[in-house]
Amino acid sequence: MLRRPHPGAKESIVNTNSLTETLLSQLQGPGVQQVSQQLGLDQNQASQAVTAALPLLMGALRRNASQPQGAQSLLNALQKDHLAGGGGGGGGGGFDLGSILGAVLGGGGGSATNGAGILGHVFGGQTPQAAQALGQQTGLDSGRSGQLLAILAPIVMSFLAQRFAQQGNAGQLSQALGQEAPPAGSASFTGLLGGMLDQNGDGKTDVTDLMGFLGKR
Numbered sequence: 149m150l151r152r153p154h155p156g157a158k159e160s161i162v163n164t165n166s167l168t169e170t171l172l173s174q175l176q177g178p179g180v181q182q183v184s185q186q187l188g189l190d191q192n193q194a195s196q197a198v199t200a201a202l203p204l205l206m207g208a209l210r211r212n213a214s215q216p217q218g219a220q221s222l223l224n225a226l227q228k229d230h231l232a233g234g235g236g237g238g239g240g241g242g243f244d245l246g247s248i249l250g251a252v253l254g255g256g257g258g259s260a261t262n263g264a265g266i267l268g269h270v271f272g273g274q275t276p277q278a279a280q281a282l283g284q285q286t287g288l289d290s291g292r293s294g295q296l297l298a299i300l301a302p303i304v305m306s307f308l309a310q311r312f313a314q315q316g317n318a319g320q321l322s323q324a325l326g327q328e329a330p331p332a333g334s335a336s337f338t339g340l341l342g343g344m345l346d347q348n349g350d351g352k353t354d355v356t357d358l359m360g361f362l363g364k365r
Contacts, residue, residue, distance in 0.1 A: 166328055168206050171307050172199060174245050183299060186253055187292050197286045201296050203329065204282055205304050208270050210325040219322035223312065225269070226321075229259050230302075230309035243310040245303070252302050263298030266305060 165173070175183075175198055184194035213219040251261045259265060267275045279294035286293065312321045 167308070167311075167324060168202050168328055171304065172202055174243070175202075175303075179245055179249055182249055182253060183296070186299065187288075187295055189288075189292070193288075197282075197288055197293075197296055198300065200285045201282055201293075201300055202304070204278065205270065205297065205300060206325065206328045208278075209304070209308070210328050212270075213318075213322045213325045215322075219318040219325075222308075223316070223318045223321050226305060226309040226313040230305040231313045243307050248303055248306045249299075252299055260306065261302040263301045266301040267297055270301060 176195070180195045180198055181191055183189075183198060184191045187194060187197075189197065209222065213222050248261065252263060255261075264275075267278070271278045275294070275297070276290070279290045279297060282288070282297065283290050283293040288296070308321070312324070
């Protein structure tokens with residue numbers, strides 16, 4: 149669960165928390181409220197679902213960026229499609245959640261906010277399995293789970309782009325994602341993340357799988 153920052157310690161929380169925790173803290177309040185309205189959930193349900201979904205998305209990206217080639221491919225995608233999606237400016241301060249969430253829910257913004265398209269790259273052919281795993285964790289039906297992932301995917305990509313695509317490099321991106329904790333509480337999450345990158349069916353994730361994973365962009 150998100151640790152609520154002390155009123156006078158916001159800056160240190162943003163700087164020391166994981167990427168997931170930092171983004172989750174920004175989504176609380178109006179962001180979660182918009183998600184709850186979109187999915188027809190009460191705000192508490194929506195908050196719990198977002199708290200479960202973000203580690204799944206970050207975990208997928210973490211697995212992809214665990215080798216230099218995968219990290220570079222991800223960085224290239226962030227620079228190409230998502231750098232302007234969060235309102236411009238470098239670093240975390242340029243991430244405009246309101247703008248990107250409005251674009252995602254309003255259907256604007258092209259490929260940068262095309263949640264279904266992003267999920268196709270992030271999870272390959274296993275987006276339905278990801279939605280099912282999230283549904284098992286949260287109690288949502290697979291339709292709502294899939295909608296939630298499609299809403300959050302562009303937000304995650306824009307958030308990462310604003311932090312790494314202008315001043316960062318593939319090594320920094322890989323290191324930051326590598327510090328993200330795996331999704332907890334569901335064996336289906338672990339199995340999904342372990343198998344989704346094995347696109348050539350050889351039983352292990354290798355460079356061929358990684359380059360096929362985001363090379364489609």
